Amino acid sequence: MKKKLILLAMSFFCIAGFAQSQEKSLKQYGFWDNWFIQGQAGIGYTIGEPDFDKLISPTAALSIGKYFTPYAGMRLQVGGWQGRAGWDWKNENYSWNYAAVYLDGLFNMTNIFCSYKENRGFNLYGIVGVGYNHGFKNSPNALASDNCVARIGLQPSFRINEAWDFNVELNGNAVSDAYNSKFGSENDFYFNLMVGFTYKFKNRGFELIRPYDEALVNSLNDEINQQRATIESLKANPKTIVKTEKVFVTDTVSYFNTPVLFTIGKSAVGVNQEVYVYTVAQYLKENPKAKITITGYADAGTGSKAINQKISEKRAKAVANELVNKYSISSDRIKVIEGKGDSVQPYSKNNWNRVVICVAD
Incomplete structure (x- = not known):
């Protein structure tokens, strides 16, 4: 007993x-x-x-x-x-x-x-x-x-x-x-x-980190979908000037940005994020004079600065490669491919900053 x-x-x-x-x-x-x-x-x-x-x-x-x-x-x-x-x-x-x-x-x-x-x-x-x-x-x-x-x-x-x-x-x-x-x-x-x-040697041991918050990701995706709907409505009335935090359109030039989220430690575009790369590609095809800047980020809550810089650059290159190789976007339509690491955090919520943002003009 x-x-x-x-x-x-x-x-x-x-x-x-x-x-x-x-x-x-x-x-x-x-x-x-x-x-x-x-x-x-x-x-x-x-x-x-x-x-x-x-x-x-x-x-x-x-x-x-x-x-x-x-x-x-x-x-x-x-x-x-x-x-x-x-x-x-x-x-x-x-x-x-x-x-x-x-x-x-x-x-x-x-x-x-x-x-x-x-x-x-x-x-x-x-x-x-x-x-x-x-x-x-x-x-x-x-x-x-x-x-x-x-x-x-x-x-x-x-x-x-x-x-x-x-x-x-x-x-x-x-x-x-x-x-x-x-x-x-x-x-x-x-x-x-x-x-x-x-x-x-380097990177000793195995670090436990918190996985991404699915609820936060879903919230960000909802926000993106709302802004996509706003863009479509503005296309129907292009002379209307609407300003928001992320989108505004004038009668001469259209500006928008599209985030592509990544899972922690990954630099490959996830299947559930393909639609956002597709959205960027469609915009460039419909606006042949427009060019984009692709910027990758990493969250400051995990990893070292060196690792985060490297993975942010890989994320930006992954999105650029999809646009060129999968959607036949000419590489000269991409003005800049860069990584900011964790030196810049575009979102207030840490988990949202594992992202690539494509800014088109």
Whole structure:
């Protein structure tokens, strides 16, 4: 009964943490984000006949890897140093050097079982990997050998700061029987216990951000539709002068702007925003002397200034490319394609500023 209560309590806290995390979503990351380098050193142990202390040897490893999600990553590791074995009946010990290359999958057990939490102080990683081990002669009894390796392990990791972690790793490795130069019918095994440090490169970790507010987007779309209706009514009476915040038409020149909204972290035009690009294209076709300025923006509530500047430029180029490639608008009809990043916020509501505004004259 007591065990059931403990398990029930653990499940409750994990589910509560998961539900809380769902209020936000993970920020989008690219290929070059969340890379790391890791250096480790410690002791190795090869299973054999002699006493335990006679089989302990030095080991070290250097790894480079990437976390694809808060739950999983991969690393390429180069490791090795020395292995030891002996003949118990001869009372003779010997050693050899080895070098190995491993490809490991890394699984964040803490995030998997208790949901993701930003800047968590402790994470436990599970390791499953394969590799290649080359042992080379280093004493009279140790022969050169080549072995495929299967490995499993655990790595507790302690956060020092945003860039650095301290880790402890225990892994077990299965190799062929030739590894320790003593031939038989069963596999050999060696274990590594190492400590080290992990340095994480730019855009470290996985940031939780609030997704866009659908109600706000719908409100903005309603406003756009109202202004489109105003434009159509003004076309029926072009000499009427009407001034609003976003539209005014005179008998000589017509001005308007059309926003194209984007989801957070994205620079591709969404399917539900195609109509607004189409509206711009139709206006340009109906007004062959008109030209447009395309300006992209990013909201100041998420991301860094550098990232926001880059994504605003991508958004502006995406709208321009649709006009040219999809609707056959000549590129010389586009006066300017620019990104303002988050330095300018055209709307008072943060979520509305993930937008490209096309201003035509």
